[in-house]
Amino acid sequence: MSDLALTLARIQFGFTISFHIIFPAITIGLASYLAVLEARWLMTKQSVYLDLYHFWIKVFSLCFGMGVVSGLVMAYQFGTNWAGFSNVAGGVTGPLLAYEVLTAFFLEAGFLGVMLFGWNKVGPGLHFLSTLMVAVGTLISATWILASNSWMQTPQGFELIAGKVVPVDWWQIIFNPSFPYRLMHMVIGAYLATALLVVATAAWHLLKQRDHASIRKMLSMGLWLILLIAPLQAFIGDMHGLNTLKYQPAKIAAIEAHWENKGNEPTPLILFAWPDMQQEKNHFVLEIPVLGSLILRHSLTEQIPALKQFAPQDRPNATIIFWTFRVMVALGLLMILLAFSSVWLRLKQQLYQQPLFLKFAVAMGPAGIIAILAGWFTTEIGRQPWVVYGVLRTAEAVTPHPASEVALTLGLFVIIYLLVFGMGTRFMLRLLKAGPSTGEALHGDAISPQLDHATAFTLAPEFHPETKTPASAQSAKHQAGTQADDQSKDQ
Template sequence: MELDPLLLSRIQFAFVVSFHAIFPVFTIGLAAYIAVLEGLLLKTGNPVWKQLSMFWTKVFAVVFALGVVSGLVMAFQFGTNWSNFSYATANFMGPVLSYEVVTAFFMEATFLGVLLFGRDKVPPAAHFFSAIMVSLGTFISSFWILSANSWMQTPGGFEMRDGIVHLTSWSEAIFNSSFPYRFAHMGLAAFLTGGFVVAGVSAWHLVRNHAVEANKRALSMSMWLLLIIAPLQLVVGDLHGLNTLEEQPVKVAAMEGNWERGSNVPLLLFALPDQEAETNHAAIGLPGMASFILKHDVNGIVPGITDVPKEERPPVALVFWSFRIMVGIGILMIVAAFAGLVLRMMGRLYDHRGFLQALRLMVPLPFIAVTAGWFTTELGRAPWLIYGVMTQAEGLTPSLTGGMALFSLIGFMLVYAVVFVVGIYYLTRLTAAGLTDIETPPEHPERQRPKRPLSAADTPFDGDDLDFRPLRG
């Protein structure tokens, strides 16, 4: 059997992206939470905030390291597997990806060092500032990465000359039509991920009756955040979907499992899409609801997958189900957020063991939702690498063979398996250990001296000249 280098390269990139994406989306939300904790510590001096900040900063450091290791590989793949794409888009992708390193990664790395090792070496305000800069760096990083990816989805501000991208407007290219929706959607996903992880870990320790005061505060903060962010994500997701309907109608058709263009299209809750037969099996749906959601009219016309030739259609079943996994988890998040509000009003938020255990079990769900969302976005664009401009086959490295692609794929899988297992094991041990008690050091310990009885010569006050003299001895 002949190995297909295009298929293997796509699998390899999907594997690397899926592994990498879960780490930045967590660090973005967690960095913002740590900055809030440091601000509260600076304002109040309450050691509980220090206790929480020290614990979650340790978690952040491990996740940040995993994200860096897994992310470095992605850049190399552009040259090894997708050299035609890299060459054609170098005028845009090269500067944008370098801006991410210069404006974000360097800042994150620098101030992370202060955040990790400077707590007792720099003034409290400087330590708080370092937390803010780390958080800001994560957002700047996501800005450039999502700009580059959104440009591949909805390219703008360029023209093709002899197969090479030449920019005609940097602002139109960076702030392309889908970027604002995708940046907002991903930012909220980051807060949801951080919020549910903090809530889940805090709930687990409350069940164990460990560091109760600190974990109560962490859980309370997380649940207030989720109560706002989870419903807001539904609204932003709808706006993102409407933008996708305008820019990439076939992707939306695959998400809805709608084969024929028409009106009164049902919202499918379950179906088994058959790409060869161009139909769905065992379909269960709500009549007219897809038209209503997408067009705000049950008689609205919804595009169909058959609007384009077969070679331009995405893998419908994968897009269909990855979209439903993402939306299903999102709805479950909203339910959990409102359940927390009800329990808070009943005075049971911190001692309802069933709810606390449910939050603990929900910790993996935001990561699954993020991965499913990326699958929906990237698979729904297929077979285009740059939508409507360059196909995946056209962007592939010409000299790449199936054997070479398989060898690198196996290598990545083995290395990433080791990194992932070790990283998750260490994170599990770290979160299981929980918060450590904070011992507040005495002020100015260098001024403390062994006590001994004072003699007359040691008296600091001289009544003749009303002067204060330094102590001797």
């Protein structure tokens, strides 16, 4: 197979998985967020939590659907474009993905209908259990997917027999050396991406002078979560880096664009550079002495492996992952800044009125998704030239299609994905722009706890179903009451 066909096949897989990873990440975060909202509503009976639940479940449903559709394509590509990988490593990755379907997807699918449409059919306790099971299902799904991917990064628990991977210890396969760090890093990344989306939505509405209890509660809850887990993500990222240094030293050398060690000098931290893979050096270098050893070795004297210690054909592309890693880290630092800025504004009682902070929060809305993609690119491109690290090279895993065929299918994927998921994303943005409505559960919502479907569609939209008063007046009355009850708590 030509190098061009291999490159196009890698681009095609990277393009489709980049779309796919966005939607499961949001559903992982939103499922847990919805469980928290419903739990708070059951405990406090404050309608603001129910209003937020009914608002965000629409976004969750849309992202869940797009995640399922984009995920189907991934499974087919293992057979169409990566037959060598399936043939050699299918004995491990096949069962892991099957376990994900059996234990996670079926759990989510079984309770999703009750979660979406069961308000009038089941009691509040059972409905909350359904929401909780969907949230648990998303986490189980992430566990199996990350187990499979982590095994490809740090494979163990197998034997190579007749050129094929044969499992010998499933415990070692699942709980491989990088699995705990990758799982925690990904799940917390999903929570951060969701929290930033929630915060950005609330901040946008506050900038538009749409200030009521639901909007304030969204902003407050999201910022508390970011404050809690953004520093934790940095700590887990450090542990993940130490693990990667141990098991994939070439990846760390490429991430740091570290070409060679000089005597016994500690490793510097390169802040800015343009790594040149052909000339084996960096251009436009800005570095801090010793800091690389301190961060990566937790030492002032120890060095890290250098790229020139590895054969040229075994080196990841430092030009790409040097920058994707720094994009991820920079966005993580901005998340921490956003969180601590919110604490300062809370103390000054200006959290909901400071326009500069609210604009910052809106700008950070897509930061979580961008950070996930940047981290994913770093992980996957940094594993090259291996698809199963140290076991199976990417060039040996690809199906030998002509470059013209791969280019054609890649072009079709780009057109179809931009059309389908572009429309889905546009619709999601319209939902976010509409924002939560106070007393939303009292109107003709398909998942309303007050109304069944037939009643919802027969009611005139301008009248409240119980009092027959204009909905606008009812909403204003409800808003005034809930804002008075909750405004003091938000601070």
